[in-house]
Amino acid sequence: MRLADLLNFAWQVLRGSVSRTLLILLAMGIGVAAVVMVTALGEGARLYVASQFGALGTNLIIVLPGRSETSGAMPGVLIGKTPRSLTLEDALALKRSHAIRRFAPLIIGAGDVRTGARSRETPVLGSTSELMDIRSMELAQGVFLPPGDPRHSQPVCVIGSKVASELFGSRPALGEWVRIGDRRFRVIGILAPQGQSLGFNTNEIVIVPLAAAQALFNTESLFRILIEAKSREQIVAAQADVEEIVRLRHEGERDITVITQDAVLATFDRILRALTLTVASIAAISLAVAGILIMNVMLIAVTQRRREIGLLKALGATGAQIRLAFFTEAMLLALGGAAAGLVVGELGRSIAVQLFPAIPFQAPWWALVAAPATAMLTAVLFTLAPARRAARLDPVQALSRR
Amino acid sequence: MIRLTGIARTFLVGGEEVHALRTVDLEIAHGEYLSIMGPSGSGKSTLLNIIGLLDRPDAGSYELDRKNVTALSDDELARVRREKIGFVFQFFHLVPRLTAVQNIELPMILAGIDPAERKPRLARLLAEYGLEERAGHRPDQLSGGQCQRVAIARAMSMGPTVILADEPTGNLDRHTGQEVLSVLERVHQNGGTLVIVTHDPEIGARATRRLRMLDGAVVGDDSG
Ligand SMILES: Nc1ncnc2c1ncn2[C@@H]1O[C@H](COP(=O)(O)OP(=O)(O)O)[C@@H](O)[C@H]1O
Ligand SMILES: [Mg+2]
Numbered sequence: 001m002r003l004a005d006l007l008n009f010a011w012q013v014l015r016g017s018v019s020r021t022l023l024i025l026l027a028m029g030i031g032v033a034a035v036v037m038v039t040a041l042g043e044g045a046r047l048y049v050a051s052q053f054g055a056l057g058t059n060l061i062i063v064l065p066g067r068s069e070t071s072g073a074m075p076g077v078l079i080g081k082t083p084r085s086l087t088l089e090d091a092l093a094l095k096r097s098h099a100i101r102r103f104a105p106l107i108i109g110a111g112d113v114r115t116g117a118r119s120r121e122t123p124v125l126g127s128t129s130e131l132m133d134i135r136s137m138e139l140a141q142g143v144f145l146p147p148g149d150p151r152h153s154q155p156v157c158v159i160g161s162k163v164a165s166e167l168f169g170s171r172p173a174l175g176e177w178v179r180i181g182d183r184r185f186r187v188i189g190i191l192a193p194q195g196q197s198l199g200f201n202t203n204e205i206v207i208v209p210l211a212a213a214q215a216l217f218n219t220e221s222l223f224r225i226l227i228e229a230k231s232r233e234q235i236v237a238a239q240a241d242v243e244e245i246v247r248l249r250h251e252g253e254r255d256i257t258v259i260t261q262d263a264v265l266a267t268f269d270r271i272l273r274a275l276t277l278t279v280a281s282i283a284a285i286s287l288a289v290a291g292i293l294i295m296n297v298m299l300i301a302v303t304q305r306r307r308e309i310g311l312l313k314a315l316g317a318t319g320a321q322i323r324l325a326f327f328t329e330a331m332l333l334a335l336g337g338a339a340a341g342l343v344v345g346e347l348g349r350s351i352a353v354q355l356f357p358a359i360p361f362q363a364p365w366w367a368l369v370a371a372p373a374t375a376m377l378t379a380v381l382f383t384l385a386p387a388r389r390a391a392r393l394d395p396v397q398a399l400s401r402r
Numbered sequence: 403m404i405r406l407t408g409i410a411r412t413f414l415v416g417g418e419e420v421h422a423l424r425t426v427d428l429e430i431a432h433g434e435y436l437s438i439m440g441p442s443g444s445g446k447s448t449l450l451n452i453i454g455l456l457d458r459p460d461a462g463s464y465e466l467d468r469k470n471v472t473a474l475s476d477d478e479l480a481r482v483r484r485e486k487i488g489f490v491f492q493f494f495h496l497v498p499r500l501t502a503v504q505n506i507e508l509p510m511i512l513a514g515i516d517p518a519e520r521k522p523r524l525a526r527l528l529a530e531y532g533l534e535e536r537a538g539h540r541p542d543q544l545s546g547g548q549c550q551r552v553a554i555a556r557a558m559s560m561g562p563t564v565i566l567a568d569e570p571t572g573n574l575d576r577h578t579g580q581e582v583l584s585v586l587e588r589v590h591q592n593g594g595t596l597v598i599v600t601h602d603p604e605i606g607a608r609a610t611r612r613l614r615m616l617d618g619a620v621v622g623d624d625s626g
């Protein structure tokens with residue numbers, strides 16, 4: 001039997017019972033669409049998280065005061081008790097490590113930023129010139145904090161674009177003075193809009209020199225030290241150096257937590273991948289249900305088409321040809337269902353993209369391959385028994401009216 | 403040429419043995435026109451099915467065209483059936499979703515014949531059996547006589563040497579039956595072997611050789 005004839009024969013069967021065909025296509029389609037959509041959601045979430053971490057900068061190591069045993073939690077949500085604070089001196093001691101390219105100590109507080117009559121409450125970050133490179137910040141105008149000894153500061157600040165427009169309207173902000181608390185700062189730079197980073201919207205922050213922040217908030221304790229390792233390979237060495245250097249300074253106490261972006265990202269990656277795989281497998285169960293439906297329909301078909309099968313045998317069909325006819329029918333159903341499912345899944349994905357433009361919903365390639373393949377496989381598996389039964393039909397009995 | 407030697411076929415019905423055929427010996431020469439008559443249940447269909455390789459005997463041997471086919475595998479039997487034997491049934495057995503011409507095409511499709519070769523053959527068959535007008539119709543749009551003509555054209559499509567017809571007129575009125583019979587008899591006129599099982603003595607009498615069966619045995623063989 002030729003392939004074209006086989007396909008045509010199966011096609012005639014499917015066309016001959018439209019409602020049956022549509023029902024199976026629907027079941028198969030739902031299964032495939034479910035897998036595609038669910039994995040698109042999972043993968044979208046994974047890519048979103050990865051991109052958020054990527055915005056942190058490369059080869060990033062974050063040091064925070066307090067010991068936490070949780071290795072892979074998100075920075076900022078970590079609450080450890082602080083037996084000893086992390087100081088600028090601790091940070092400066094890190095210069096000894098050869099694995100560290102640069103570092104930026106960080107102090108964070110909320111400040112009332114004023115200019116003339118306008119005032120606004122914003123997060124105020126105290127840091128050093130290195131922050132810009134470590135966090136891959138970009139400036140829309142002006143310059144960043146000047147380099148120099150972090151123990152001394154000049155009265156300058158860099159502000160987010162939204163802060164600039166709210167305080168100065170359409171007037172140029174560069175070179176103007178703002179008042180934070182009881183101190184005055186000259187605006188020397190305006191950050192380019194960059195979105196979320198380290199839990200802050202960079203449009204809405206003000207960055208001042210570290211020493212100024214220490215005075216403003218009357219604290220010596222650092223909120224974080226951000227460190228950039230010399231390379232990806234050096235991250236582990238840098239992490240070890242940090243722990244050792246600070247431990248020696250803290251009389252042997254291991255009272256800091258060192259988080260590497262790599263580790264956090266890897267953890268998230270693992271969790272989200274596992275989650276995606278799990279929900280995808282659950283969705284795949286609907287494919288098995290579709291398979292069972294196919295088996296039932298095929299078994300009914302074998303009974304209904306007994307005489308036809310007997311006839312085909314009388315006309316010289318071999319058992320293999322009968323089996324092949326059934327498999328072709330099942331494959332066509334699976335292919336049709338898979339195609340419909342992929343289309344519906346893609347539709348669902350594009351709707352999700354419309355609703356949440358920030359998240360890159362995209363079914364991973366393995367799901368796009370696995371879902372139709374699973375549909376095909378279940379179709380074949382669940383047709384095995386009916387096809388075998390059909391091929392074994394005794395033609396004499398099948399043709400008789402008994 | 404068909405040679406049956408000591409053919410027996412027994413069915414088990416509810417634990418009881420039914421001897422559908424008891425040692426049948428039969429030789430049918432190439433080109434013969436044979437009718438098989440006998441009461442219902444005498445084994446006519448069983449004999450025809452065994453000749454047509456649809457059924458296997460429990461005992462005896464069967465030689466078709468000088469080749470022993472008793473021990474062939476199912477697939478080999480299917481191949482022989484496809485090439486040498488054409489079946490015509492009482493209930494036509496057309497595939498309802500296929501058109502007349504698609505039904506006629508089935509054996510050639512199963513044999514894997516090139517579509518380019520099938521086309522002219524189909525045209526010839528349609529013309530020969532007066533079905534050109536009806537080629538695109540489905541069985542439910544055809545009369546009984548037309549259905550049986552489609553079935554005969556289908557049986558002839560592979561150019562078989564033997565045509566086996568099991569009560570081919572049993573489901574047709576008298577006039578149509580005669581018509582269908584004369585179509586079948588063309589096989590004989592063209593030199594093919596024709597075996598017809600029938601209840602109708604008038605039809606049976608037209609064959610050049612008439613077999614009578616009773617209780618699974620051939621009790622009369624009349625070539626007069
Ligand atoms: N598949 C079968 N299973 C059981 N008994 C059968 C089967 N086929 C035929 N028989 C029995 O064998 C005998 C001969 O049947 P059959 O050849 O169909 O007779 P006929 O065609 O002459 O009416 C009958 O008694 C019938 O009941
Ligand atoms: Mg009978």
